[in-house]
Amino acid sequence: MSDADWPGTAGADTAVADTGLAIETVGLTKRFGRQTVVNEVDLRVPRGAVYGFLGPNGSGKTTTIRMLLGLAGATSGRVRVLGEDMPSRLQQVLPRVGALVEGPAFYPFLSGAANLHRLDTADRFAFGRTRRTRVAEALDRVGLSHAATKKVHAYSLGMKQRLGLANALLMPRDLLVLDEPTNGLDPQGTREVRNLVRSLAAGGATVFVSSHLLAEIEQVCTHAAVMSAGSLVASGTLDELRRVGQAFVRLQTPDVDIARGVLLRLGLAPTAAGDPGHPLADDAGPADTYTVSAPLVDRRVTAEGIVASLVAANVRVRGFVVEEASLEDRFVALTGEGFDVVQ
Amino acid sequence: MSSSEERLAAPVRNGSFGWALLASELAVLFRRRRTIAMLLALALIPILIAVAVRLSSSEVSAGQGPPFLDRITQNGLFVGITALVVAIPLFLPLTIGVAAGDTIAGEAGLGTLRYLLVAPAGRVRLLLVKFAGAAAFCLAATLTVAITGAVIGAILFPIGPVTLLSGDTISVVDSIGRSVLIALYVTVSLLGLSAIGLFISTLTSVPVGAMAATIVVAVTSQILDVLPQLEWLHPWLFSHYWLGFADILRQPILWDSFSDNALLQGGYMVVFGALAYGRFATKDILS
Ligand SMILES: Nc1ncnc2c1ncn2[C@@H]1O[C@H](COP(=O)(O)OP(=O)(O)O)[C@@H](O)[C@H]1O
Numbered sequence A: 001m002s003d004a005d006w007p008g009t010a011g012a013d014t015a016v017a018d019t020g021l022a023i024e025t026v027g028l029t030k031r032f033g034r035q036t037v038v039n040e041v042d043l044r045v046p047r048g049a050v051y052g053f054l055g056p057n058g059s060g061k062t063t064t065i066r067m068l069l070g071l072a073g074a075t076s077g078r079v080r081v082l083g084e085d086m087p088s089r090l091q092q093v094l095p096r097v098g099a100l101v102e103g104p105a106f107y108p109f110l111s112g113a114a115n116l117h118r119l120d121t122a123d124r125f126a127f128g129r130t131r132r133t134r135v136a137e138a139l140d141r142v143g144l145s146h147a148a149t150k151k152v153h154a155y156s157l158g159m160k161q162r163l164g165l166a167n168a169l170l171m172p173r174d175l176l177v178l179d180e181p182t183n184g185l186d187p188q189g190t191r192e193v194r195n196l197v198r199s200l201a202a203g204g205a206t207v208f209v210s211s212h213l214l215a216e217i218e219q220v221c222t223h224a225a226v227m228s229a230g231s232l233v234a235s236g237t238l239d240e241l242r243r244v245g246q247a248f249v250r251l252q253t254p255d256v257d258i259a260r261g262v263l264l265r266l267g268l269a270p271t272a273a274g275d276p277g278h279p280l281a282d283d284a285g286p287a288d289t290y291t292v293s294a295p296l297v298d299r300r301v302t303a304e305g306i307v308a309s310l311v312a313a314n315v316r317v318r319g320f321v322v323e324e325a326s327l328e329d330r331f332v333a334l335t336g337e338g339f340d341v342v343q
Numbered sequence B: 001m002s003s004s005e006e007r008l009a010a011p012v013r014n015g016s017f018g019w020a021l022l023a024s025e026l027a028v029l030f031r032r033r034r035t036i037a038m039l040l041a042l043a044l045i046p047i048l049i050a051v052a053v054r055l056s057s058s059e060v061s062a063g064q065g066p067p068f069l070d071r072i073t074q075n076g077l078f079v080g081i082t083a084l085v086v087a088i089p090l091f092l093p094l095t096i097g098v099a100a101g102d103t104i105a106g107e108a109g110l111g112t113l114r115y116l117l118v119a120p121a122g123r124v125r126l127l128l129v130k131f132a133g134a135a136a137f138c139l140a141a142t143l144t145v146a147i148t149g150a151v152i153g154a155i156l157f158p159i160g161p162v163t164l165l166s167g168d169t170i171s172v173v174d175s176i177g178r179s180v181l182i183a184l185y186v187t188v189s190l191l192g193l194s195a196i197g198l199f200i201s202t203l204t205s206v207p208v209g210a211m212a213a214t215i216v217v218a219v220t221s222q223i224l225d226v227l228p229q230l231e232w233l234h235p236w237l238f239s240h241y242w243l244g245f246a247d248i249l250r251q252p253i254l255w256d257s258f259s260d261n262a263l264l265q266g267g268y269m270v271v272f273g274a275l276a277y278g279r280f281a282t283k284d285i286l287s
């Protein structure tokens, strides 16, 4: 399909009081009875970003997205989408937004194409003249052309998810809000969604994509925010998020005590005792080699400085590495591990 | 100008209400197997009546069975009217309860409500379209009974000039016109119940619950209507004029019951439309 069919329009039209943000929330809060499900969330999603919205199940991602789209009202706080207040300017904003919220939902007794046709008629700004072509193109884009005339009740979860994405793509969009778009997809499908997100971003659209699995979206995001139990616990560019993480130095040496002394002098806090014989590489070193590790708190201490000091103190350095914390570690540190649903 | 601005400008230029959504609503409603099944069931009523009367040897005497039943053998045009009388207390409210109770709750239950609203369909517009769909179903249901009745009556019984309640006789063409008027009267009668169903439908995301509640309301209203202790309440019950279309079978036609009924149903539409709006306009869509 030609590029002209899907013009990137983000950033091209800037409203008067435009802050250059595709999504902005201030103190966004939602309570259900006594439970605070979204708590004072301040989101700032720049235009053109692919923004990962991370958090374990139940952390409030979908509820936040419902408020962004005007499906649910905020208990307090403000929402601006594409430079306009929501929900008061909903009718002007939403035609420019494609969305997948809390999984796909369709009329099981209609075909895939008929479902898209139906939802497209709900958009007053979508031309009836082009409806048929747009539906066909959207189906083609998510690889569902072959199942267009099949009833949705015969679709697999992955096919429904694709159809949900097709619905979000019926019109050219400035912003796509995709809630767990890779749910129910096989690895191949997940890869396709990532490619789709990339192509949307390349077209100039802002993509706001939520997931409880960092690995699924880490590769495509420029920015990310992490939710935990309703609160935003981190946000920024991916590099910023990585930097906040703790780096470690790991040293392999037989001279554990001298090495610890050197590290202490440099202001590092090495582990209490060397763990016996954890080789850095698979080809194990001599049996008398131990690992000494220390968190690299002070970023002014460089790796080469540490090694120079160690060598000067006659420490036999058999292996040395500075390990940056992975985003995964950071994510786990922020949200906790395992299957516990945060309440 | 970017394409999105062009798109936003378009409806202003066209002044479009977005009739496509109404067309789509009607298409989805009437192509749905459940809707077709309900209309078929309604069509069975006049067929059963006509066949039963045709097969039974004993003459039906006046005052026996439902009104107009005794006239069927003389004139097949009365089959449709008799069938409507039979369908009004239960069968029609049952199907309207299903159609009206499903309007919003059905979409909520499927989850399509959130996608309609982010399209954006607009909440008021969606309510209007949904009510229009329910009203269209009322018309379709009533016409199904009336038309099937006329056809089966014409097949099984003689057709001829009709003797009215007032004793006057009208031509076949005129009597078909009266049948259409009665079908319209019954359709209007059911609009109040449809509005109640629409309101109930905004309260839940379980469509079966909304359908059942709407049907219970219809039955309750008719029970209250026969309790003499509640006579002061009777003119306010939406079911009060349901069977009051006899005036259409007089010469000249008495329009009083038609207008009383229309006024009452209009009142119910305004009140329950407003309640539905009040509930739905700001409701959190969490389904
Ligand atoms: N309709 C509701 N009523 C009460 N609590 C709800 C409702 N919907 C969601 N919640 C609660 O809100 C919290 C966040 O849910 P959700 O936003 O769906 O999380 P996520 O999308 O991150 O998995 C959960 O604890 C959930 O139990």
Ligand SMILES: [Mg+2]
Residues within 6 Å of the ligand: A058, A061, A062, A063, A102, A179, A180
């Ligand atoms: Mg969710």
